[in-house]
Each structure stands twice: as C-alpha cells, then as structure tokens.
Amino acid sequence: MSVAKLSYDYNDYSFPEDWEEYRLSQLLEVVERPVDLTDDQEYDLITIKRNFGGIESRGKLAGERILVKSQFEIREGDFIISKRQIVHGACAVVSKKHEGATVSNEYDVMNCNNRVLPSFFDYYVQLPFMRRFFYIASDGVHIEKLRFKTRDWLRQKVRVPSIIEQQKIVKVLSTWNRAIELEERLISEKKQQKKWLMQNLLTGKKRLPGFTEGWQDIRLGDICKNVLGGGTPARNVKGYYKGNIPWVTVKDLDGAKQKYDSIEHISLDAIRQSASKIIPKGNLIVSTRMGLGRGFINMVDMAINQDMKGIILNSTSVSTEFIFYCFIELGNYLERLGNGSTVKGVDLSTxxxxxxxxxxxxxxxxIAEILSTADREIDLHEKQLEELKKQKKALMQLLLTGIVRVNAQEVS
Incomplete structure (x- = not known):
C-alpha cells in the first residue's frame, strides 16, 4: 500500500485525482420484480439490521399470511435499502444465501452497474458522509419516522476508484472480514464450552479428579450472613446524584462477573436519606427484578437500588464465585418463579x-477457577474481536477514500 496524493476537497474527505465523480443514479438503478403472491405458497422474508449489520431471515410465511401484498423478489448482488430505517444504517447487499427472498415496498431494491462493484459499495455506504446523505434525503419530525426520498438520494455525488482498484480494496477488507468471522466463531464455541461446563460441574454430573465427598442441598438463606435491599434516592435533589459512590441498577448488568464501577453515582447523604444500602466489596449483587438470574461480584463498595439485592455470604464455608455461577445457572428457574404481569420479580423469601x-x-x-478461566478466555477473544473491528474500520476509512492506495502486488 502507498499513501496517495490528495487534491480533491469532498466535504469530509479529499479524494485522489484519478477517482471518477458520479451521481449515485449513474451507479445504481432501482429495480422492481413484483411477486404475485399465492395463498398456499411459502415465501422467504428478510429484514435488514441497523448499523450495517447485514440481512437477517424472518423465516418462511404463506402468501395468505403476508399482510403487505406489494412484495418484490431480491437477487444476489442487489443493494437493498430499508426506507424507514436507513438513517440507522439499514442497508445491505444480497448474498447468495438470500437469493429469491422477498421484500415489501418498504424497501428499495437497486442494481449496481459496471462502474461499481456491489461488494465495494457495501463498504462504501458505511463512510460518514454517505450516512449523512441518507439522513438529508429523509423527511420527518421524529428520527424513528423519517421517510427516505430515493430520488433525492440518487442525485448525490460521490467519487469512486476504477473497478480494478475496487476489486483490490474488497480483497483487502475481505481478509479482515474473515478474521472477524473466525474470531466470532471461536467466541461462540468458547461460550458453548463454558455452558457445558456450568451444566455439568455445578450439578455434580462431572466431578473433578481428586474430589469424592458428597454434595448437599442447601438453602441460599442458610449460607448467607445477610441480604441487603436497596432504594432510589429522590431524583429532585440534584446533590444526591453528584457523589462518588457507585449506585447499581439493572442497567449495570452487562454480563461481567466482576464490576468496579456503575453508570450512576450517589452521595453519602443520598444513602442516609433513602433505602439504598452500601454492599461491601467482594460480595454478590443480584437482580430480583427485570433480568432475573443476573448479577456480579462487586470489587468495590457499591450502593444498590430496589431492584437489586446484596448477598453477604458466609465466607468460611462458601465460595462467592461458585455461588455467582450457580445463580447465573439458575436464571431460567428464577424467571419461572418470578411474579408480575409486566415486569417479573422474586421476593426475598423466594x-x-x-x-x-x-x-x-x-x-x-x-470449579469456580475452571469457570473463571473459561470467562477469561472469552474475554480475551472478545477484546481481540473488538480490536479487529477497530482495525477494519480504520482501514476502511483509508482505503475507501483513497488516502491509502492498494498496489497490485500487495493483493495478488
């Protein structure tokens, strides 16, 4: 790769002199392939995920059950826009997997002509100025109700490289895609392995070498020193929420086993004037409402609200980490025990x-150490995945704007 000479001012970016300028209408053509729905025939329906997340199947549905009768066939290589979600990055190129699926008239279906590769354009639309084009071509007063004006969008001008350079750029970025997909697959496998370990080690189905003593069924209450509830300080007293004491709500439950901080913080006065309690570090904080079966070990002193409980265990006979994993494994059971018509919760007695x-x-x-090792491995791979995504994003910015050019010998 080599750094290009830049001379063309294009709002956010400068593009190379040898890249051609086109209106989007010179690169794309709206196509319609109407589907004549038959009541007893099944059709593949798809949706497009936000943030350029690709196409997702909605499953098969018989024609008589499809409410919107204006359906259109999509083919491999089509570029599809969700007109109501495009400001959120809901567009994608159709892969072979979704060849022949159908979309409603809430989508624009387009063909790329011989000036632009679908695979290149799939990356190109993710550039910030392209996202802005989607926004300014949409009308409405509410972000979730904007209506996309296709013709306005197609009048926008862009600059793109030759087909040969597009092919090289796609090849480079595809390498990052494959690395990301491999890392995602590895993370999925690691999570399945951990799930198997939890189901077998936490129930005694599989015993670790060297351990032969029997297990006992024990009430959680019998191994607790104390269980503390929480509360919400008055919101109209601003000083209450300007303290430095972490205050935990269900919003803080992100799957992490250990936590050192929270989204919100409160003052000592807020705790004194409310039902909130401080849970000393090294204990288990769990949700008893809105997310049953979730929790974490607090690594610093933390206060909690009324949806949480602080479980202070008997440290001489119980491993806090082991009980944490047991609580997570009991999540589905807790959901069944929960009561409430809209938001389920369990009371202290339960x-x-x-x-x-x-x-x-x-x-x-x-057992806790084995599961903790599995967690550390998953965490490491998730960090590697995020780093790969950052690298790919940075590379896209460089390649798709011509700041860095791809030489033929580097992708041969």
Missing part, C-alpha cells in the same frame, strides 16, 4: 429458599 447443590469448599473453589 430468593432465600433457593436450593443450591453445594460441594465442600475446596471443590467449590476448584
């Missing part, structure tokens, strides 16, 4: 009566 199959402390510690 929580304390949870039965946990408890091995001796040394085996608890060993």
């Amino acid at each position: 929580l304390l009566n949870l039965i946990i199959n408890l091995p001796p402390l040394p085996e608890q510690t060993a």
Whole structure:
C-alpha cells in the first residue's frame, strides 16, 4: 500500500485525482420484480439490521399470511435499502444465501452497474458522509419516522476508484472480514464450552479428579450472613446524584462477573436519606427484578437500588464465585418463579429458599477457577474481536477514500 496524493476537497474527505465523480443514479438503478403472491405458497422474508449489520431471515410465511401484498423478489448482488430505517444504517447487499427472498415496498431494491462493484459499495455506504446523505434525503419530525426520498438520494455525488482498484480494496477488507468471522466463531464455541461446563460441574454430573465427598442441598438463606435491599434516592435533589459512590441498577448488568464501577453515582447523604444500602466489596449483587438470574461480584463498595439485592455470604464455608455461577445457572428457574404481569420479580423469601447443590469448599473453589478461566478466555477473544473491528474500520476509512492506495502486488 502507498499513501496517495490528495487534491480533491469532498466535504469530509479529499479524494485522489484519478477517482471518477458520479451521481449515485449513474451507479445504481432501482429495480422492481413484483411477486404475485399465492395463498398456499411459502415465501422467504428478510429484514435488514441497523448499523450495517447485514440481512437477517424472518423465516418462511404463506402468501395468505403476508399482510403487505406489494412484495418484490431480491437477487444476489442487489443493494437493498430499508426506507424507514436507513438513517440507522439499514442497508445491505444480497448474498447468495438470500437469493429469491422477498421484500415489501418498504424497501428499495437497486442494481449496481459496471462502474461499481456491489461488494465495494457495501463498504462504501458505511463512510460518514454517505450516512449523512441518507439522513438529508429523509423527511420527518421524529428520527424513528423519517421517510427516505430515493430520488433525492440518487442525485448525490460521490467519487469512486476504477473497478480494478475496487476489486483490490474488497480483497483487502475481505481478509479482515474473515478474521472477524473466525474470531466470532471461536467466541461462540468458547461460550458453548463454558455452558457445558456450568451444566455439568455445578450439578455434580462431572466431578473433578481428586474430589469424592458428597454434595448437599442447601438453602441460599442458610449460607448467607445477610441480604441487603436497596432504594432510589429522590431524583429532585440534584446533590444526591453528584457523589462518588457507585449506585447499581439493572442497567449495570452487562454480563461481567466482576464490576468496579456503575453508570450512576450517589452521595453519602443520598444513602442516609433513602433505602439504598452500601454492599461491601467482594460480595454478590443480584437482580430480583427485570433480568432475573443476573448479577456480579462487586470489587468495590457499591450502593444498590430496589431492584437489586446484596448477598453477604458466609465466607468460611462458601465460595462467592461458585455461588455467582450457580445463580447465573439458575436464571431460567428464577424467571419461572418470578411474579408480575409486566415486569417479573422474586421476593426475598423466594430468593432465600433457593436450593443450591453445594460441594465442600475446596471443590467449590476448584470449579469456580475452571469457570473463571473459561470467562477469561472469552474475554480475551472478545477484546481481540473488538480490536479487529477497530482495525477494519480504520482501514476502511483509508482505503475507501483513497488516502491509502492498494498496489497490485500487495493483493495478488
């Protein structure tokens, strides 16, 4: 790759002199392939995910059950825009997997001509100025109700490289895509392995070498020193929310096993004047409402609101990490126990009566360490995935604007 000479001012970017300028209408053509729905025939329906997340199947549906009768066939290589969601990046190129599926008249279906490759354009539309083009070609007073004006959008001008250079750019970016897909597949496998470990190690179905003592069914309440509830300080007292004490709500439950901070913070006065309690570090904070079966170990002192409980365990007989994994594994069971018509919750009595199959402390510690190792591996791969995505995004900015040019020998 080589750094290009830049001379063309194009709002956010400068493009190389040898890149051609076109209106989008000179690169794309709206196509319509009407589908004559038959009541008893099934049709593949798709949707387009936001933030350039690609196409997702909605499954098959018989013609008589499709409410919007204006349906159109899509083919491999088509560029599709969701007219009501395009300001959120809902557009994609059709892959072979979705060849022959149908979309309603809420979508624009377009063909790329011989000046632009569909695979190149799929990347190109993700540039910030292209996202702005989508926005300024949309009308409405509410972001979720904007209506896309296709003709206005097609009048916008862009600059693109030759087909040969487009092919080279796509080849480079495809390498990053493959690396990202591989990392995502690896993460999925690691999570499946961890799930298997939890289902087998936490129930005693699989025993670790060297452990033979029996397990006991114990009430959670029998291994707790204390269970603390929480509360919400008055919102109209601004000083309450300008403190430095982390205050945990269900918004903080992101799947992490350990937490050092929270989204919101409150003052000591806020705790004194409310039902919120401080949970000393090293204990288990769990949700008893809106997300049953989720929790974490607080690594610093934290206050909680009324949807959370702080479980102070008997440290001489119980591993906090082991109970954390047990609580996560019991998530589906807790959901069934939950009551409430809109938001399910469990009361303190139900929580304390949870039965946990408890091995001796040394085996608890060993099991928790194995599961913690699995968590660390997943976390490492997720960080690697984020780094790959950042690298790809940075490379896209450079290649798709011509700041960095791709030489033939580098992609041969």
